[in-house]
């Protein structure tokens with residue numbers, strides 16, 4: 001097989017167009033493009049891509065089926081190990097996972113496995129294959145807490161096997177981070193809506209606006225409980241001026257924008273947000289916040305400030321490039337030490353100029369504060385500094401073990417210290433990825449079924 005076939009480039013909206021709307025900007029492959037890209041697979045005897053995939057999808061077989069134009073077969077391969085394939089095909093950090101292990105990537109660009117997966121899953125959705133086939137009722141009931149990808153994956157398996165699933169979600173909408181966090185220009189809302197509809201059609205009941213504090217209360221009523229409560233507590237800086245009007249956590253900022261309707265002009269409106277917006281942080285969440293900000297009608301200037309250099313930024317390189325192309329200004333080796341305001345409203349961020357010191361425990365060079373200060377004239381600041389776990393359930397539920405960070409402790413089957421209570425996703429690992437949450441939800445569903453069958 002020729003080694004120099006270039007990767008099929010996915011069509012995308014131009015930066016100057018896409019930063020003016022919330023439309024999905026990577027347009028996906030056509031049938032012909034997906035087949036051509038799948039043909040670049042070298043069919044390695046020991047497929048690194050499979051090793052790199054957190055759910056070990058059978059990628060070589062999947063790509064071979066696409067190459068033959070048998071998309072139904074390709075979809076079936078993916079569904080063996082993944083039940084959120086279009087979401088994963090669209091938002092997984094492929095460069096660190098399957099594509100990062102593709103042998104083609106050594107000399108040229110890796111096979112665009114994510115892009116091909118996205119094409120096949122979209123094809124499956126458009127051809128009615130994402131509807132669930134539901135078995136006769138088992139008479140057993142399972143409560144899931146939270147409605148993010150961990151619960152979606154768990155609920156899908158259980159509902160299809162005839163278990164009655166009731167999802168308790170504290171918010172008024174379904175989807176967890178998929179709904180409030182991941183912007184619609186990266187993940188089209190029709191993808192999430194299709195999944196939610198499939199779950200509803202399979203009999204999953206969603207009770208919105210219901211916050212659960214004590215898992216034992218549910219464990220008394222349901223045969224089993226799954227806790228997919230995510231990592232929802234935003235990290236704050238603890239610096240003066242943080243409570244000024246105009247300073248938001250990334251969760252507040254992103255949900256205000258991502259949950260708002262799209263207007264006729266293709267934009268979302270967040271009127272309380274100002275014109276000069278400074279996002280603090282260097283991860284993917286910071287990129288999402290900045291890219292959301294730049295798309296707001298009133299945005300004139302959007303900065304990202306980060307305390308190390310671009311080299312140490314945890315955001316994936318693609319996200320970083322997209323953010324730059326869209327006109328966001330990166331200010332590295334800067335860290336806010338104070339937010340200033342007038343009449344309670346933010347007007348300036350005072351930032352320390354940083355230097356890099358010796359490597360810290362993460363292996364990255366430690367940022368060291370100098371005496372020098374720079375000031376940004378801004379009216380909005382967004383803190384994208386990470387998330388931790390809410391300890392309410394672990395502290396209110398007798399017998400439920402969690403670590404010091406509030407992450408539930410589970411065994412390899414996703415079972416907690418309470419026999420019929422399971423957990424998975426960010427609630428167990430801390431903030432991670434969709435595919436890892438999905439995997440945990442699927443493992444827990446299988447374990448719940450085994451336990452309930454044994455008890456029969």
Ligand SMILES: Cc1cc2nc3c(=O)[nH]c(=O)nc-3n(C[C@H](O)[C@H](O)[C@H](O)COP(=O)(O)OP(=O)(O)OC[C@H]3O[C@@H](n4cnc5c(N)ncnc54)[C@H](O)[C@@H]3O)c2cc1C
Pocket residue numbers: 091092093145146147148149150151168169170171175176177178181182210211212213228229230231232254284285288390393424425426427431432433434435437
């Ligand atoms: C802005 C942003 C962008 C991201 N982008 C990506 C990406 O591109 N690719 C990727 O792989 N990962 C991404 N991630 C990470 C990924 O979204 C998460 O790892 C994933 O959503 C975790 O799924 P989960 O189901 O465990 O939790 P969540 O998605 O957080 O869902 C948890 C749900 O539980 C609900 N809940 C919490 N406590 C209770 C309670 N007591 N009672 C009732 N309901 C409760 C919450 O309201 C929430 O709806 C991103 C994260 C963020 C914040």
